[in-house]
Amino acid sequence: MSALAVGAGPLYDIFYNRRRITGRLVVLTPLRIGSGGEAPDPTAIDNPVIRDSFGRPFIPGSSFKGVWRAFAEQVLDQLDNGDRGCCDPLADPCLSGEPIKELKRKYRDNRRALAEAIYKGLCPACRIFGSPHFAGRLRVRDLLLVEASWPGFCEVRPGVAINRDTRTAYSSRKYEVEAVPAGTAFHFEAVVENAAEKEWRDILLTLLPFTRGELPLGGGTGRGLGRVCLKEVTVATVTRANLGDFLSRGWEGIPAKDLEEACRESGIPAGGESGV
Numbered sequence: 001m002s003a004l005a006v007g008a009g010p011l012y013d014i015f016y017n018r019r020r021i022t023g024r025l026v027v028l029t030p031l032r033i034g035s036g037g038e039a040p041d042p043t044a045i046d047n048p049v050i051r052d053s054f055g056r057p058f059i060p061g062s063s064f065k066g067v068w069r070a071f072a073e074q075v076l077d078q079l080d081n082g083d084r085g086c087c088d089p090l091a092d093p094c095l096s097g098e099p100i101k102e103l104k105r106k107y108r109d110n111r112r113a114l115a116e117a118i119y120k121g122l123c124p125a126c127r128i129f130g131s132p133h134f135a136g137r138l139r140v141r142d143l144l145l146v147e148a149s150w151p152g153f154c155e156v157r158p159g160v161a162i163n164r165d166t167r168t169a170y171s172s173r174k175y176e177v178e179a180v181p182a183g184t185a186f187h188f189e190a191v192v193e194n195a196a197e198k199e200w201r202d203i204l205l206t207l208l209p210f211t212r213g214e215l216p217l218g219g220g221t222g223r224g225l226g227r228v229c230l231k232e233v234t235v236a237t238v239t240r241a242n243l244g245d246f247l248s249r250g251w252e253g254i255p256a257k258d259l260e261e262a263c264r265e266s267g268i269p270a271g272g273e274s275g276v
């Protein structure tokens with residue numbers, strides 16, 4: 001095993017690698033990410049999409065990351081042959097309660113050993129996407145509008161108010177929701193810090209369905225809304241070998257590869273983009 005595979009395990013006190021994934025997220029069917037959370041208020045007339053300070057719609061990085069994580073949780077433990085399942089981060093996150101207290105007691109005087117023990121106790125999804133006890137490898141920046149792709153307005157779509165008890169539609173209560181029209185595009189950027197080789201492969205593998213338009217975002221996905229496709233994906237990698245270039249010129253100094261090549265380097269055979 002290479003020094004990188006071993007060394008890029010748990011911690012962040014030493015630089016091993018940093019990767020930047022960029023791309024363009026294209027909206028295929030109207031996208032509804034509300035400013036007031038996922039469930040629009042059925043009594044409100046106006047359910048605007050979330051907008052930046054210039055009034056342009058954007059996609060919070062946390063929304064994209066949430067969908068990515070939920071998919072990763074489903075598949076990563078299967079890939080590991082049931083090695084260990086992924087936790088449910090809301091109901092029962094890794095190391096919650098007594099186990100984390102015990103580790104903190106045990107490694108009271110050795111923070112590095114504590115960090116390594118915490119890392120060992122996490123599921124693959126928590127290692128990549130983070131947990132309350134460990135900063136994950138991956139940060140997804142807010143996806144800002146590709147200005148030229150936007151017609152300058154959002155669609156207004158009829159919504160149906162659902163009775164929370166009977167789960168049926170109120171016939172008398174109609175409301176309207178805003179949605180970002182199909183064809184609009186957003187800049188995608190994610191940064192991956194010190195990922196071990198396997199973690200990086202898992203990140204690429206779970207990103208691929210986005211490039212085929214298979215993972216929808218936002219509300220109303222059951223009704224066909226929120227289909228998106230990630231295109232023109234590139235990957236730039238900083239290691240110790242080109243750290244100098246990165247420090248002097250930033251990402252400009254680091255040549256980017258396309259997704260197919262990045263996948264091939266990680267032993268993933270088919271990383272090409274679909275024609276969606």
Ligand SMILES: [Zn+2]
Nearest residue numbers: 087094123126
């Ligand atoms: Zn977990």
